[in-house]
Amino acid sequence: MSQKTIMLACAAGMSTSLLVTKMQQAAEKKGLDVDILAVPVSEVDSYAKDHPVHVVLLGPQVRFMLKQFEEQFHSENIPVAVIPMTDYGMMNGEKVIELAEGLMK
Structure with a gap:
């Protein structure tokens, strides 16, 4: 897989940045060429542009925004999903x- 960018959107970016580190470690073990970043939902538009x-x-704390982001990224065929609460919490x-990976296939 050529380098792909995974954006995590959350309320403020604090706890999600911890998850980014864990994801980077997991990606390295799998030999994936990915760029992973966390941004507050207020900055998603400007970053994606x-x-x-x-x-x-x-992040689970902003799951209520799922439909909004699905509509925003639909025309660009960018998948959007909510991180399961258990996986996020752990x-x-x-x-x-x-x-x-499953969403990017």
Whole structure:
């Protein structure tokens, strides 16, 4: 897989940045060429306008915005999903990488 960008969107970016680290470690173990970043939902639009994004994962705390982001990224065929609460709470980078991989296929 050529380099893909996984954007995690959350309320403020604090706890999600911990998950980014766990996801990067899991991606390295799998030999994936991915760029993973966390941005507050208020910055998703500006980031996506200037950078390629291949999948958007929402933190459970902003899951109520799923429909809004699905509509926003639909025309660009960018999948959007909510990170399962259990995987987020346990900072399970492997499971979240698997979720992103499945969405990018």
